[in-house]
Amino acid sequence: MPPLLPRPTLLPRGGSISRAFFSSTASRPQEIPPESPLFINVPNPPQDQSIEALRELKPVKGHLPIPRQIFKKRDGHLKPQDEWFLRSAPEPSSKHAKQAPRSEIQAWKRKMAASRRENMREGIRALYSRKQLFDTRRLERQTARLSAHQAAATAPEREDDRLTRGSINAGTLQTKVHPDPERFERALESRARTEAIATQKSEARRDAIQELYMKARSFIVDEKDLEEEVERLFAPDYWKSLGLSPGGFEVNNIWDLEGKPKTVTSMLNEVSRTTSQLVTNLESEKTRTLKRQKEVTEELTGGKLDEM
Known part of the structure; x- marks a missing residue:
């Protein structure tokens, strides 16, 4: 890397500088008298914004190239x-190079x-x-x-810091996390809850498998069954073939057949026989008892029974 080029020396400030650079005649002596403050050239700092700093020569343009790292491999x-x-x-290894030079x-x-x-x-x-x-x-x-950083990090607390430090309660300084005395009881309770959730999921899975088994007899397994089911469901007189709705009206759509979803009020009306549906009000006790027995049996056995 070549040595850095020195900064050009500061020349006396005044009008003679520009004339010395651009004049072809011999340079005249300085026109700044000795009693002038500008007689002695005092360099200004780089960030000086004074008028005197603006009178100095501008810095040389350009920059030195970054030297290559020839030993980096x-x-x-x-x-x-x-x-x-x-x-x-x-x-040189040739024969002519080993001979004496033939000319200067x-x-x-x-x-x-x-x-x-x-x-x-x-x-x-x-x-x-x-x-x-x-x-x-x-x-x-x-x-x-x-070494300085490590010494500063491991240095003891200074006396002035200790004397000027704010007071902190001893309990606040205790940041140790003590073990929970009831951790074993909590673990047992968590295990019981986990087992209950697992049992509930297992029962729900078993009910789903049983229901799938009971309904498997009506599955469509070939194209013939699919065609028959499509013809039955999309027949022009499909809704009329279902008879009357629970209210005693002619069925024209799924809403007439199934009705609205049951609410608490509607279920209480069914028990007290005060619904607006005549068929439900005239339903016998035997039919209601059979429905209840079916629900209780499915709950006890964990399986699904055929529709009555």
Whole structure:
């Protein structure tokens, strides 16, 4: 890496500067008298916004290129060695090169080639030495910074901090989480709840399997059964073939057949026989008893029975 270019020196401020740069005549002596404050050029800080700072020369435009890292690979430490130089800039091996130069130009070319090889050797070794120096300094700074941080982190509390610290209750400083004394009882209760949920799911699954088994006899398993079921459901007189609704009216749709969903009031009216449906009010006790027995049997056996 070539050394950084020095910053141009500050010239005396005044009108003679521009005239000295753009005039072809001989430069005249300074026009600033000794009693003037501008007679002695005092450089201003970079961030100075004063009028005097604006009178200084503008900084040189441009920037230095970023130097390449020629030792960043694994074999970077091998470059300063002679073997690497012999491979990178080998000596001439032809027969003509081993003979004496036949002219001054040829001798000068050989001399310049040897000079380039020597300059390359010295430059790479100097760059490698500077790299080692920079790495050593960087490691020292990192080690010192790490040691300072570790010392600051493990340093005891200062006396002024201790005396000016706010008071905190001893109970607030206790952040340890003590084990729950009732943890075993809670675990047993949780196990019981989990087993109850698992049992409920198992019973529901068993009821679903039993209901699937009971309804499997009416499943459609071939195209013939499907065609017959479609013809039956989509027949023009399908609703009329179902007879009358529970209210004694002619059935024209599913709402007339099934009616609205039951509510608590409608169920109480069925028990007290005060519904608006004549068939439900005239239903015998035997029919009601059979329906109740069917529901109780399904609940006790855990299975589904055929419709009565």
